[in-house]
Amino acid sequence: MAPETASRSTGRPPADPSAGPSPAAGSTGPRDPDPRVSVVVITHNRRAELLRTLGRLAELPERPPVFVVDNASSDGTCETVARVHPWVRLLRAERNLGAVGRNVAVERVTTPYVAFCDDDSWWEPGSLGAAADLLDAHPGLAAVTARIVVEPGGSEDPIVAELRNSPLSGPGWLPGPALGSFLAAATVLRADAFRAAGGFSPRLWLGGEEELLAVDLAVRGWWLVYAEELTVHHAPSRARDATRRREDGLRNTLWFTWLRRPLPAALRRTAFLARTVPRDAASARAFGRALAGLPWVLRERRVVPREVEERLRLLEAEQRRSTARRYVG
Numbered sequence: 001m002a003p004e005t006a007s008r009s010t011g012r013p014p015a016d017p018s019a020g021p022s023p024a025a026g027s028t029g030p031r032d033p034d035p036r037v038s039v040v041v042i043t044h045n046r047r048a049e050l051l052r053t054l055g056r057l058a059e060l061p062e063r064p065p066v067f068v069v070d071n072a073s074s075d076g077t078c079e080t081v082a083r084v085h086p087w088v089r090l091l092r093a094e095r096n097l098g099a100v101g102r103n104v105a106v107e108r109v110t111t112p113y114v115a116f117c118d119d120d121s122w123w124e125p126g127s128l129g130a131a132a133d134l135l136d137a138h139p140g141l142a143a144v145t146a147r148i149v150v151e152p153g154g155s156e157d158p159i160v161a162e163l164r165n166s167p168l169s170g171p172g173w174l175p176g177p178a179l180g181s182f183l184a185a186a187t188v189l190r191a192d193a194f195r196a197a198g199g200f201s202p203r204l205w206l207g208g209e210e211e212l213l214a215v216d217l218a219v220r221g222w223w224l225v226y227a228e229e230l231t232v233h234h235a236p237s238r239a240r241d242a243t244r245r246r247e248d249g250l251r252n253t254l255w256f257t258w259l260r261r262p263l264p265a266a267l268r269r270t271a272f273l274a275r276t277v278p279r280d281a282a283s284a285r286a287f288g289r290a291l292a293g294l295p296w297v298l299r300e301r302r303v304v305p306r307e308v309e310e311r312l313r314l315l316e317a318e319q320r321r322s323t324a325r326r327y328v329g
Contacts, residue, residue: 033063036132037188038111042101043119044071047080049237054085056122056233062129064115067108069093069101098206099184103199109191117232118185121148124231131188131230134175142193142222143214145179146186146230157234159183162322163226167314176225180315181214186232193222203296204255207248212256218308243282250277250286251293258297260304261312269316 039057043050050068057066067089070078078092089108093101106114113132117123123146131144148157163179170178182189184200187210197216200209214224250273257269277283304312 034129034132036111036136037062037113037115037128038065038067038109038191039115039117039123039128040067040069040102040105040109041117041119042069042071042097042099042105043073043077044096045073045075045077046119046237046239047073047075047077049235049239050077050119051080051084052235053117053119053122054081054088057117058085058087059125060123060128061125064128065089065109065111067091067105069097069105071096071098071101097202099200099204099209100202102184106191106194106199112191113188114191114194115188116184116186118234120237121185121232121234124233127230127232128188131227134225134227135188135190138173138175140171140173140221140223141175141190141225142217143179143182143187143189143224144176144227144230145182145224146188146232147226147228148183148186149231149233151233151235162318164228166226167318168311170223170225174223174225176227178311179214179224179226180218180311181211182224184210185234186230188230190222193217193220196220203293204252205248207245208252208256211253212259215256215260215304215308215312218311219304247282247286247289250283251290254287254290255293255297258294259301262303262309265309265313265316272320 041050041053041057054066054068057064066087068081069091070081071093072095078090081088081090089105091101091104091108093104097104102116113135115123115128115131127146131146134144135141145163147160147163149155150157164177166177166179168178168180194213197213197220199213201212204212217224253273254270257266261269274287277286303309
């Protein structure tokens with residue numbers, strides 16, 4: 001499916017990322033929309049949470065275009081959104097596309113940047129404009145990831161400390177800590193870079209789907225950072241299957257490892273996961289499903305360059321100590 005407005009960009013960063021910003025198309029007044037950022041939300045059978053999120057997005061000073069991809073909900077989501085929020089650009093999928101629903105929306109986005117959020121999260125006023133400013137000012141930057149605040153208490157998500165203290169180093173022009181991956185529900189990306197890298201893989205569906213895309217962006221020369229000045233609020237929905245999410249996430253981690261890591265690293269990571277994940281039916285299913293996909297994984301395997309693998313090794317050491325990345329549930 002082709003985007004409505006085709007971009008002439010190559011989808012790669014410029015050769016000289018320190019060349020300076022292109023002229024910003026910032027807002028000209030408090031009521032004028034910021035023409036730089038669109039928001040994409042995917043949803044499935046979370047009508048109440050989605051309506052709350054859309055209400056928050058409607059109040060943003062940036063007044064971004066909002067695309068909602070309904071992943072075949074059966075709870076009346078589409079009809080309610082069309083009635084209550086007719087300004088939303090609603091896309092209806094005939095089946096649950098998972099993260100690929102974002103790809104469908106980005107094909108229709110005409111702004112240079114796209115912000116993702118989930119149906120149970122929303123951007124803080126001013127953060128989208130600040131993210132666009134960062135991307136304007138740093139042409140070698142593909143994505144900026146925000147600080148995540150968990151509601152209703154307002155505490156930081158445990159993953160934020162890991163983002164803030166990322167072990168990766170990068171060029172001096174980076175406006176924040178370099179990241180090896182990102183959290184889709186808290187990230188603003190350069191739309192051309194997203195498209196050129198292929199978006200989210202249909203194979204992975206949902207659950208840790210960001211890692212593969214992030215590495216493919218890095219291979220193309222892009223950088224990703226954490227930006228402390230940006231904030232996303234997350235009120236975790238109760239309508240979620242934690243065990244299924246863990247199973248999909250573990251399968252996807254294994255697939256990513258064998259798709260992009262060199263053989264010694266893939267063997268090491270697989271062995272570590274086999275030793276440390278819960279010994280239960282969900283883990284067994286995840287390993288079984290990962291093994292069933294081995295033929296296509298080997299066909300599509302493309303090992304990353306050495307400099308990208310070095311970053312992945314640094315991140316792997318941190319992930320082993322992480323308390324926010326456990327395969328539990």
